[in-house]
Amino acid sequence: MNSAADQAIETIQREMTSFARRARALAGRLHPELSLVSYTLLGHLEESGGCRATDLADHYALDKSTVSRQVAVLEREGLVERRQDTADQRVQVLQLTDAGRRILGRVTDRRRAAVGERLSGWSEEDLARFASYLRRYNAGGPGDVPAAPDA
Amino acid sequence: MNSAADQAIETIQREMTSFARRARALAGRLHPELSLVSYTLLGHLEESGGCRATDLADHYALDKSTVSRQVAVLEREGLVERRQDTADQRVQVLQLTDAGRRILGRVTDRRRAAVGERLSGWSEEDLARFASYLRRYNAGGPGDVPAAPDA
DNA sequence: ACGTTCTGGTTGCAGAATACAACCACGAGC
DNA sequence: GCTCGTGGTTGTATTCTGCAACCAGAACGT
Numbered sequence: 001m002n003s004a005a006d007q008a009i010e011t012i013q014r015e016m017t018s019f020a021r022r023a024r025a026l027a028g029r030l031h032p033e034l035s036l037v038s039y040t041l042l043g044h045l046e047e048s049g050g051c052r053a054t055d056l057a058d059h060y061a062l063d064k065s066t067v068s069r070q071v072a073v074l075e076r077e078g079l080v081e082r083r084q085d086t087a088d089q090r091v092q093v094l095q096l097t098d099a100g101r102r103i104l105g106r107v108t109d110r111r112r113a114a115v116g117e118r119l120s121g122w123s124e125e126d127l128a129r130f131a132s133y134l135r136r137y138n139a140g141g142p143g144d145v146p147a148a149p150d151a
Numbered sequence: 152m153n154s155a156a157d158q159a160i161e162t163i164q165r166e167m168t169s170f171a172r173r174a175r176a177l178a179g180r181l182h183p184e185l186s187l188v189s190y191t192l193l194g195h196l197e198e199s200g201g202c203r204a205t206d207l208a209d210h211y212a213l214d215k216s217t218v219s220r221q222v223a224v225l226e227r228e229g230l231v232e233r234r235q236d237t238a239d240q241r242v243q244v245l246q247l248t249d250a251g252r253r254i255l256g257r258v259t260d261r262r263r264a265a266v267g268e269r270l271s272g273w274s275e276e277d278l279a280r281f282a283s284y285l286r287r288y289n290a291g292g293p294g295d296v297p298a299a300p301d302a
Numbered sequence: 303a304c305g306t307t308c309t310g311g312t313t314g315c316a317g318a319a320t321a322c323a324a325c326c327a328c329g330a331g332c
Numbered sequence: 333g334c335t336c337g338t339g340g341t342t343g344t345a346t347t348c349t350g351c352a353a354c355c356a357g358a359a360c361g362t
Contacts, residue, residue: 006267008278013259013266014194015285016170021191023171024320025212037348040172043165054310061176063350068312070348090310090357108164115164116157118291126284127159133281134166140269175349188319205339214321219341221319241328241339 030114031107037070038079039111042096042104045080050095079103181265182258188221189230190262193247193255196231201246230254 027036034042041056048055057067071094074080079100085091096104119127178187185193192207199206204222208215222245225231230251236242247255270278 003275005275005278006263008275008282009267009270010259010263011282012270012278012285013262015282015289016266017174017187017191017194017262018289019167019285020171020174021187021211023168023174028321029212035347036168036172040168043168052310060172061180062348064311065313065351066349068310072312088310088358092311108161111164111168112157112161115167116160118288119160119163124154124156124159127156127163129280130284130288131159131162131166133277133284134163134170136273137269137281138166138169140272179350186318203339213319215340216322216342217320219339223341239329239339243340 026114030110034103034107038074039104039107041067041070041074042079042100043108045094045096046101046104050093052091052093056094074100177265181261185254185258189225190255190258192218192221192225193230193251194259196245196247197252197255201244203242203244207245225251 024036027034027039031039040060044056044059045051053067053071054064056062056071057064060067071080071082075082078097080094081097082092082094085093122130175187178185178190182190191211195207195210196202204218205215207213207222208218211218222231222233226233229248231245232248233243233245236244273281
């Protein structure tokens with residue numbers, strides 16, 4: 001099958017890859033104080049309103065050991081805190097601290113500004129459509145839970 | 152300023168970030184024989200039809216030392232070859248070998264299949280539009296970072 | 303109750319990717 | 333011919349990562 005759809009898929013996979021490739025460097029330049037990993041972990045904590053380390057690992061396809069270490073760093077920096085779950089003593093519920101929320105907010109602002117600048121010439125309609133495509137792409141996918149469109 | 156456009160930009164930056172975060176793991180699962188880095192470097196060589204290491208570094212916002220080492224690996228594996236530029240003895244033009252082209256093709260196929268599966272429910276029109284948005288976004292200034300207004 | 307298995311998490315270890323700085327070689331301009 | 337800029341490599345240190353081994357608490361079966 002070599003249709004127009006195929007062409008589009010080829011382009012999508014190439015452009016998404018290209019973007020991903022640059023993302024780390026972008027994060028490094030835009031907010032050296034919060035690595036791309038840390039940023040996304042904090043972001044997920046905010047979105048989810050607190051979750052377990054395992055959830056983070058699943059969500060980002062990381063090994064639980066990696067998450068464990070990353071979280072340890074974030075905790076040492078006072079950006080997240082862990083609370084033992086009362087029901088299950090194994091579980092540590094992770095949550096943003098106020099400091100974490102503050103830093104996350106600052107970094108998000110800066111990122112949004114950067115992205116916004118890049119999107120400055122776009123019409124509101126295009127922006128909305130692009131956003132919805134991205135959300136749909138990330139949400140969808142086999143092997144991935146259809147993810148409640150809550151947040 | 153909290154317009155619809157702002158909302159869209161917020162979403163775009165979040166979703167792009169989320170995607171980038173997973174990309175490495177995806178590559179690891181999908182084609183362990185070719186890391187995300189190697190894949191993108193080979194991809195750029197194919198697209199460009201051969202270029203210098205410096206071009207790769209610029210394009211992906213990598214340090215030239217990083218590229219140098221990555222290319223060394225790819226050369227050792229016989230996937231790229233370097234030719235001294237006749238005009239400028241400093242320059243090494245990098246090009247895919249047949250083996251490199253073969254592997255790149257295989258991996259691209261696999262990636263396209265994965266992406267395609269994720270996009271299976273999409274209309275042809277949506278695919279085309281999504282692709283064009285991504286291309287437009289990535290093309291937005293090879294100067295790369297939209298120059299953080301903060302720093 | 304007790305042992306087995308499962309789940310959430312940490313730690314030891316090793317490998318890969320990366321940046322920065324120092325360096326070498328060549329080319330260009332004065 | 334010097335000096336400076338450019339393309340590339342190498343030394344060094346850091347960070348991210350996965351895998352495997354491990355520990356502790358829960359769940360389940362007998």
